[in-house]
Amino acid sequence: MTTTAVATTAVAASAPLRTVVQLRAGEDWLTVCDLDRLVPGRGVAALLPDGRQAAVFLDRAGRLHAVDNRDPFTGAAVLSRGLLGSDGGRPFVASPLLKQRFDLASGRCLDDETARVATFEVRAA
Numbered sequence: 001m002t003t004t005a006v007a008t009t010a011v012a013a014s015a016p017l018r019t020v021v022q023l024r025a026g027e028d029w030l031t032v033c034d035l036d037r038l039v040p041g042r043g044v045a046a047l048l049p050d051g052r053q054a055a056v057f058l059d060r061a062g063r064l065h066a067v068d069n070r071d072p073f074t075g076a077a078v079l080s081r082g083l084l085g086s087d088g089g090r091p092f093v094a095s096p097l098l099k100q101r102f103d104l105a106s107g108r109c110l111d112d113e114t115a116r117v118a119t120f121e122v123r124a125a
Contacts, residue, residue: 018034019034019035019036019124019125020032020033020034020035020124020125021033021034021035021038021056021064021122021123021124022122022123022124022125023046023048023054023056023066023120023121023122024120024121024122025048025049025050029123029125030046030048030049032044032046032054032056033046033056035058035124038056038057038058038064039058040058040059040060040062041057041058041059041060041084042057042084043055043056043057043079043080043081043082043084043093044056044080045069045077045080046066052068052069052070053068053069053070053077053080054066054067054068054069054120055067055068055069055079055080055082055093056080056122057080057084057091057093057104059084059091059104060084063091064122064123064124065091065093065104065105065119065122066119066120066121066122067079067093067102067104067107067117067118067119067120068107068117068118068119068120070117071095071097071098071100071117072109072115072116072117073095073097073098073100073112073115074095074097074098076097078095078096078097079093079095079096079102079117081096082094082095082096083096084104085101087101087103087110090103090104090105091103091104091105092104092110100112100115102116102117104119105119106119107119
């Protein structure tokens with residue numbers, strides 16, 4: 001009688017796939033954090049390879065936004081600590097210092113047409 005050995009491979013229980021937040025940094029995508037680390041309505045600051053900071057937000061509708069973290073009126077890197085709101089359906093962040101509001105899609109200051117902040121392409125991957 002011939003016995004045949006059958007090799008089996010144990011498949012480990014797969015861990016749930018992790019969703020990360022990424023910013024476009026030049027030609028590359030930079031991973032900022034796990035998506036589940038973002039709290040709707042609050043921001044986080046991310047250090048970029050060129051030394052700048054981005055303020056990353058998850059709004060209450062579940063959309064991601066990213067703008068320069070530097071407040072152009074004071075020079076302080078504080079926009080990630082700003083309050084989120086909306087004006088005519090457009091989401092904005094209000095600076096925690098002087099309260100100027102910046103449109104999260106365009107970076108335009110809603111209170112002073114001469115000021116704006118850079119915006120970044122952001123995605124969940």
